[in-house]
Amino acid sequence: MSSASYAQRVARPNGWWGMAVFVATEATLFGTLIGSYFDLRFKAHHWPPEGVPDPKVAVPLILTAVLVATSLPMQLSVRFARRRLAGLTCLALLVALVVQCGYLAMQIHLYVDDLHHFSPSETAYGSIYFTLVGAHHAHVFVGILLNAWLLLRFATAATAYRVVGLQSTTFYWHFVNVLAVIVTVVQISPSL
Amino acid sequence: MFAAIPFDQATTDTYFVVAHFHFIIFGAAVFPLLGGLYYWFPKVTGRMYHERWGQASFWVTFVGTIVTFFPMHIVGLLGMTRRVYTYEPNLGWDAYNLTETIGAFVLTAGLLMIFGNLLWSRFRGPPSGPDPLYGGTLEWATTSPPPHYNFAVIPTVSSPYPNWDREDRQEDVRRFERGLLVFETGHETPASTVRDGYLDEVLEMPSESGLPIVLAFAVSLVFIMLLTTHYVIAGVFLGVAGLVLAAWHAREPAEG
Numbered sequence: 001m002s003s004a005s006y007a008q009r010v011a012r013p014n015g016w017w018g019m020a021v022f023v024a025t026e027a028t029l030f031g032t033l034i035g036s037y038f039d040l041r042f043k044a045h046h047w048p049p050e051g052v053p054d055p056k057v058a059v060p061l062i063l064t065a066v067l068v069a070t071s072l073p074m075q076l077s078v079r080f081a082r083r084r085l086a087g088l089t090c091l092a093l094l095v096a097l098v099v100q101c102g103y104l105a106m107q108i109h110l111y112v113d114d115l116h117h118f119s120p121s122e123t124a125y126g127s128i129y130f131t132l133v134g135a136h137h138a139h140v141f142v143g144i145l146l147n148a149w150l151l152l153r154f155a156t157a158a159t160a161y162r163v164v165g166l167q168s169t170t171f172y173w174h175f176v177n178v179l180a181v182i183v184t185v186v187q188i189s190p191s192l
Numbered sequence: 193m194f195a196a197i198p199f200d201q202a203t204t205d206t207y208f209v210v211a212h213f214h215f216i217i218f219g220a221a222v223f224p225l226l227g228g229l230y231y232w233f234p235k236v237t238g239r240m241y242h243e244r245w246g247q248a249s250f251w252v253t254f255v256g257t258i259v260t261f262f263p264m265h266i267v268g269l270l271g272m273t274r275r276v277y278t279y280e281p282n283l284g285w286d287a288y289n290l291t292e293t294i295g296a297f298v299l300t301a302g303l304l305m306i307f308g309n310l311l312w313s314r315f316r317g318p319p320s321g322p323d324p325l326y327g328g329t330l331e332w333a334t335t336s337p338p339p340h341y342n343f344a345v346i347p348t349v350s351s352p353y354p355n356w357d358r359e360d361r362q363e364d365v366r367r368f369e370r371g372l373l374v375f376e377t378g379h380e381t382p383a384s385t386v387r388d389g390y391l392d393e394v395l396e397m398p399s400e401s402g403l404p405i406v407l408a409f410a411v412s413l414v415f416i417m418l419l420t421t422h423y424v425i426a427g428v429f430l431g432v433a434g435l436v437l438a439a440w441h442a443r444e445p446a447e448g
Binding site: 013162165 | 383393394395396397398438441444445
């Protein structure tokens with residue numbers, strides 16, 4: 001729009017709003033999952049039920065700390081992208097992506113290991129445990145796909161459109177990282 | 193009416209409730225709808241409807257509605273149940289039901305008159321001009337039918353009846369001549385402050401693309417295939433969805 005007469009303050013881009021709405025719906029999803037977890041837990045006499053091992057504490061906590069740390073390179077990449085520094089943006093994104101992939105690989109390893117010890121279809125505990133933890137891993141996977149896409153885009157150039165995409169994705173990652181803390185605390189809560 | 197339990201118990205499943213539903217629906221929904229149809233017809237088509245014929249059609253429809261639905265109340269109170277298509281003669285319902293049938297024909301005639309009027313006016317009506325009804329709201333400030341962009345400049349609105357605020361409308365013309373507040377790049381829309389409605393900022397709207405609907409179909413098919421346990425086909429459509437998503441985001445708007 002042409003205008004010389006008034007200071008033009010452009011609103012937050014649609015991509016950001018789209019991500020905000022998406023994050024809100026996903027937060028609701030995890031709210032119901034965690035609500036279900038505690039609903040089942042307070043009705044059970046033994047949690048986890050007999051024959052199911054207590055959840056591990058140390059490894060999930062360390063992994064979560066590692067994942068939360070990726071908020072830093074993500075935020076850095078936004079800073080670089082705003083200044084149209086495509087190379088540094090890619091570097092920060094790559095650092096985040098490598099750590100996130102490593103995190104997911106370790107988590108999948110733990111997930112499969114858990115599946116060997118107890119089943120998602122035999123107890124309410126197993127059912128909500130695998131659903132809650134698996135839902136979070138799925139969110140990490142989506143974030144990795146988004147980062148891979150952005151890495152490909154920023155490899156050629158940094159445009160305004162791509163910066164919006166990166167801002168939204170970083171927003172998403174902050175959400176996933178906060179979620180990681182909450183989900184992990186719920187996950188290890190029987191052993192605390 | 194039916195919130196009063198004794199009355200509700202007396203009339204439930206009688207023809208009275210049928211009368212009540214239709215009387216209310218015609219008064220509260222159908223007549224406003226027909227009114228809106230007439231009111232905005234000149235704005236939508238750029239042509240005037242036939243005024244006299246329109247008044248006549250109103251009275252025919254109005255009388256038809258009352259003659260059709262009002263006797264249903266009485267015949268319901270006389271004991272006729274709903275959802276009957278025939279009954280013994282001499283129960284005292286015959287005259288009422290005959291009246292309703294005549295009313296239904298009158299009502300149909302009235303509705304046909306309305307649509308006939310609008311159809312004729314669509315092609316033969318005199319040009320209406322931008323503001324044939326001297327309306328106060330903003331739609332009457334633009335041509336009939338309006339252009340796709342509605343207004344070339346963002347209109348100044350400082351009262352509930354902006355079309356009557358001559359100063360503001362003249363200000364729009366001056367702005368247009370000076371090229372101020374003219375939307376000319378892409379899809380944009382103004383946003384205003386919440387409390388006072390002053391022009392606040394410009395929102396950039398998404399550009400046109402056929403890909404979102406393709407994406408929606410692909411994602412729908414993913415879940416239909418998952419529900420019917422065709423996991424491989426679901427995976428294929430998931431891949432299609434990913435490709436569509438990539439194609440959608442690969443085309444970027446020009447740097448402004």
